[in-house]
Amino acid sequence: MSFPWAQHYEPKHPFMRYLDERLPLPRLVYNAIGGGYPVPRNLNYFWNFGVLSGLALVLQILTGVILAMHYAANQTVAFQSVEHIMRDVNWGWMLRYMHANGASFFFIVIYIHIFRNLYYGSYKAPREMVWLLGLVIFLLMMATAFMGYVLPWGQMSFWGAKVITSLFGAIPVVGQSIQVWLLGGYAPDQAALNRFFSLHYLLPFVIAGVVILKIWALHIPGSSNPTGVEVKSESDTVPFHPYYTAKDGFGIGVFLLLYVVMVFFAPNYLGHPDNYIEANPLSTPALIVPEWYFWPFYAMLRAFTVDFILPAKLWGVLAMFGSIILMFFLTWIDRSPIRSTNYRPLYKPFFWIWIVDVLVLGYCGGSHAEEPYLMISQIATMYYFAHFLIILPIVSTIERPKPLPNSISESVLHGEEKESAPFGAGGVMPGTEPQPAE
Amino acid sequence: MATVEHQQREEALAEEQGHRRRDFINIAAVSFAGVGAAAVVIPVISQMAPSADVLAEASTEVDLSAIQPGQAIKTIYRKQPLFVRHLTPKEIAEANAVPVSSLRDPQTLAERTKPGKAEWLITMGVCTHLGCVPLGAGEGENRGPFGGYFCPCHGSAYDTAARIRQGPAPRNLEVPDYVFRSDTKIEVGAKA
Amino acid sequence: MVRIIGFFVGLGFCLVLAIAFFTGAYNQITNPPAETAEKEFHLHPKPLALESNGPFGKFDRAQLQRGFQVYKEVCSACHSLKFVAFRDLKDLGYSDAEVKAIADQWVIQQPSINPDTGEPATRKSVPADHFPAPFANEIAARAANNNALPPDLSLMTKAREGGAAYVHSLITGYRDQPAELLKKFPTAKTPKGLHYNPYFANLNIAMPPPLVSDGQVQYTDGTKPTVDQMGTDVAAFLTWTAEPKLERRHGIGVAAFIFLLVFSVLTYMSYQNIWASKKRELAHS
Numbered sequence: 001m002s003f004p005w006a007q008h009y010e011p012k013h014p015f016m017r018y019l020d021e022r023l024p025l026p027r028l029v030y031n032a033i034g035g036g037y038p039v040p041r042n043l044n045y046f047w048n049f050g051v052l053s054g055l056a057l058v059l060q061i062l063t064g065v066i067l068a069m070h071y072a073a074n075q076t077v078a079f080q081s082v083e084h085i086m087r088d089v090n091w092g093w094m095l096r097y098m099h100a101n102g103a104s105f106f107f108i109v110i111y112i113h114i115f116r117n118l119y120y121g122s123y124k125a126p127r128e129m130v131w132l133l134g135l136v137i138f139l140l141m142m143a144t145a146f147m148g149y150v151l152p153w154g155q156m157s158f159w160g161a162k163v164i165t166s167l168f169g170a171i172p173v174v175g176q177s178i179q180v181w182l183l184g185g186y187a188p189d190q191a192a193l194n195r196f197f198s199l200h201y202l203l204p205f206v207i208a209g210v211v212i213l214k215i216w217a218l219h220i221p222g223s224s225n226p227t228g229v230e231v232k233s234e235s236d237t238v239p240f241h242p243y244y245t246a247k248d249g250f251g252i253g254v255f256l257l258l259y260v261v262m263v264f265f266a267p268n269y270l271g272h273p274d275n276y277i278e279a280n281p282l283s284t285p286a287l288i289v290p291e292w293y294f295w296p297f298y299a300m301l302r303a304f305t306v307d308f309i310l311p312a313k314l315w316g317v318l319a320m321f322g323s324i325i326l327m328f329f330l331t332w333i334d335r336s337p338i339r340s341t342n343y344r345p346l347y348k349p350f351f352w353i354w355i356v357d358v359l360v361l362g363y364c365g366g367s368h369a370e371e372p373y374l375m376i377s378q379i380a381t382m383y384y385f386a387h388f389l390i391i392l393p394i395v396s397t398i399e400r401p402k403p404l405p406n407s408i409s410e411s412v413l414h415g416e417e418k419e420s421a422p423f424g425a426g427g428v429m430p431g432t433e434p435q436p437a438e
Numbered sequence: 439m440a441t442v443e444h445q446q447r448e449e450a451l452a453e454e455q456g457h458r459r460r461d462f463i464n465i466a467a468v469s470f471a472g473v474g475a476a477a478v479v480i481p482v483i484s485q486m487a488p489s490a491d492v493l494a495e496a497s498t499e500v501d502l503s504a505i506q507p508g509q510a511i512k513t514i515y516r517k518q519p520l521f522v523r524h525l526t527p528k529e530i531a532e533a534n535a536v537p538v539s540s541l542r543d544p545q546t547l548a549e550r551t552k553p554g555k556a557e558w559l560i561t562m563g564v565c566t567h568l569g570c571v572p573l574g575a576g577e578g579e580n581r582g583p584f585g586g587y588f589c590p591c592h593g594s595a596y597d598t599a600a601r602i603r604q605g606p607a608p609r610n611l612e613v614p615d616y617v618f619r620s621d622t623k624i625e626v627g628a629k630a
Numbered sequence: 631m632v633r634i635i636g637f638f639v640g641l642g643f644c645l646v647l648a649i650a651f652f653t654g655a656y657n658q659i660t661n662p663p664a665e666t667a668e669k670e671f672h673l674h675p676k677p678l679a680l681e682s683n684g685p686f687g688k689f690d691r692a693q694l695q696r697g698f699q700v701y702k703e704v705c706s707a708c709h710s711l712k713f714v715a716f717r718d719l720k721d722l723g724y725s726d727a728e729v730k731a732i733a734d735q736w737v738i739q740q741p742s743i744n745p746d747t748g749e750p751a752t753r754k755s756v757p758a759d760h761f762p763a764p765f766a767n768e769i770a771a772r773a774a775n776n777n778a779l780p781p782d783l784s785l786m787t788k789a790r791e792g793g794a795a796y797v798h799s800l801i802t803g804y805r806d807q808p809a810e811l812l813k814k815f816p817t818a819k820t821p822k823g824l825h826y827n828p829y830f831a832n833l834n835i836a837m838p839p840p841l842v843s844d845g846q847v848q849y850t851d852g853t854k855p856t857v858d859q860m861g862t863d864v865a866a867f868l869t870w871t872a873e874p875k876l877e878r879r880h881g882i883g884v885a886a887f888i889f890l891l892v893f894s895v896l897t898y899m900s901y902q903n904i905w906a907s908k909k910r911e912l913a914h915s
Binding site: 460464466467471473477494 | 715717890893896897899903904906
């Protein structure tokens with residue numbers, strides 16, 4: 001593991017030496033996030049989001065464990081217990097807003113992290129396992145977030161639970177039985193709420209376990225970098241500590257600053273007013289939408305409106321799950337040896353169209369299921385699948401990439417550190433940045 | 439020659455000052471992180487303290503009119519049993535006959551009741567040993583060797599002023615804050 | 631192999647979506663969705679300036695007390711306020727004794743049990759109690775209100791799009807149904823027992839106009855009780871009931887923001903410092 005020039009842990013204090021011989025925990029930390037982990041020297045701010053997602057997970061687990069001390073997973077009092085937290089528990093309002101907005105911030109961080117991965121081709125060999133484990137975390141996060149949103153037992157909680165479990169009803173033959181089994185009843189009720197609470201408490205720790213596997217897998221090839229050129233010599237790297245701990249410290253500062261703005265000044269902006277109405281099984285809200293981070297997937301689900309061989313509902317469910325499952329095959333779909341999109345002139349515009357496409361899907365997913373949103377999401381969903389399954393394989397075969405720098409340190413000297421940022425230097429739109437004079 | 443040496447010395451000095459400034463900023467940043475983390479500990483700890491609704495239920499009114507001399511009732515104050523006992527003149531005399539200096543937790547009956555209301559003994563029904571509910575408030579319950587209360591868990595016996603007389607309990611049964619709102623009504627938890 | 635399977639899966643999804651798209655487009659052209667009165671005549675709430683708005687917002691205590699008076703004298707006859715306790719009123723600037731008196735004199739009593747017989751009974755409220763509901767249960771509430779259920783108001787300003795501005799616009803926004811609407815949508819006439827209100831989602835609300843005339847509530851602080859003033863005051867009061875910790879939140883938020891701003895600047899300087907030597911070293915090599 002790691003590069004031959006990695007620094008070695010040398011305990012100075014006798015106690016640390018004693019500990020290191022019996023339980024080499026400080027050594028483990030030193031090699032994972034300390035001076036013993038050499039990291040490419042040219043990482044840009046997009047590489048801050050791994051540490052930030054770890055921070056978000058810790059924040060969620062901490063605030064979540066606290067909220068669980070005051071929350072009651074019983075459908076007769078769940079809504080009241082949330083109001084009890086908001087009004088009577090010391091600091092309860094802050095802890096709850098931190099947890100609710102923390103979920104959104106976790107997804108913002110993860111989406112930027114995934115963007116980084118896709119733009120810089122981090123999913124390619126030898127880092128496939130890091131990407132696959134990341135996708136597992138993403139799926140676990142989605143399940144956790146969904147079940148967490150059910151717990152306040154407001155209108156959106158209830159109807160969200162009903163709609164999402166109905167997805168399983170689309171499975172031929174056994175679908176209905178699976179739905180009833182998932183809910184422990186014919187509609188969301190005590191049984192569903194209680195099991196969702198149990199799993200919502202469990203899954204974050206499963207996520208933490210997969211995070212450890214992911215960091216382990218990452219440390220074998222080491223971090224990728226904006227040029228996509230592998231590390232060749234010691235001058236290409238710097239030790240993680242203090243260089244990237246310092247940079248991550250700044251990233252954490254900015255992250256917390258934005259987080260605090262939302263928690264204290266717009267805590268309900270990302271939520272839905274209907275979830276401040278207690279669950280009512282007899283009345284459906286006018287617009288059932290999931291939380292914003294599910295909107296693109298929700299748009300894909302609703303885009304299928306016509307039965308064709310299979311029922312429309314099943315197509316929608318297949319597409320929604322398929323949109324994530326295809327990500328697991330990305331490494332084998334994209335055969336281009338070039339990692340960074342900067343050096344892929346043909347792929348680059350398609351990539352940006354895909355980014356816009358996902359944003360459009362997100363917008364449609366948060367809107368009413370009516371025209372023109374349905375037609376727009378149909379086109380957008382089409383591009384989503386065409387991008388990965390049709391365009392990407394073809395582009396990666398016929399593309400002639402731009403010349404890569406010889407090494408990371410050479411690239412840094414050229415100033416390509418800035419060139420390789422997706423927006424170019426100083427936020428110039430891609431493609432318009434001045435080309436180097438060479 | 440001298441000027442070169444001088445210059446080198448100045449450079450070294452400047453570099454050292456630069457180092458100090460850098461160290462200062464790094465230390466300041468880390469200290470700020472420490473202060474922030476310490477500030478976060480406040481809500482994390484205080485969220486476990488009683489919430490506003492628990493604190494608000496801190497007073498209970500008890501109607502004394504139906505309690506005959508010699509009788510006691512058990513009611514609830516702060517989610518714990520509260521004993522309200524109407525002492526008979528005999529019980530008062532018994533309590534007053536005990537030499538205070540012989541007690542483990544020396545207190546007179548007068549100190550444990552309100553002036554002029556010595557017949558009303560109001561105590562928590564929580565044994566000061568490990569928190570069991572002593573017997574003696576209910577009709578026909580074992581009042582123990584001293585005619586007050588008896589804790590069956592570990593054998594602590596209290597007298598008619600609810601003072602500890604025998605067994606492992608360290609202190610007398612606690613007398614909560616209360617005030618007489620009228621001759622037949624007390625408010626427990628209120629301060630005079 | 632993955633790419634070949636993927637290619638056909640992709641084509642399959644695109645084909646189904648194309649069919650769906652053209653079916654949708656065809657329907658749209660041959661059968662355009664009818665316009666509805668709700669879409670055309672629904673109004674968004676008028677902006678409402680409250681002291682509590684904005685990152686430094688604080689409640690206007692006098693206004694909250696007036697709003698509470700409006701709730702007490704007008705709204706509380708039908709609407710519960712179940713998440714708020716009498717003790718919370720101390721936030722509005724009432725003393726312990728005043729809170730106790732308010733609880734004691736509240737017209738609706740707390741459901742209770744007769745201590746001698748065990749029969750259902752009522753008792754006076756104490757500060758620790760929450761506001762009692764005007765109706766024993768949903769059926770009683772509907773029976774008394776022409777089969778409409780008056781919603782609980784504790785969270786109203788957080789449970790509706792537009793918040794306090796919506797509440798203010800709704801309760802002051804009753805009017806006669808526009809002739810234009812009836813001309814265009816003759817079937818959309820407000821049914822008997824409902825009331826036309828363009829701020830309500832489907833334009834016809836079961837609640838009769840709650841504030842009908844200036845001076846309906848007699849303020850003691852000299853503020854002129856116009857309908858608009860009463861509406862604003864009760865909207866402010868309901869902002870407080872929905873978010874009683876708002877001032878605390880703003881205060882701590884400002885402190886945390888300033889702290890983190892300094893922290894970010896310091897960490898940025900520290901980051902630049904630590905990297906400075908590394909950048910020089912590379913430039914020299």
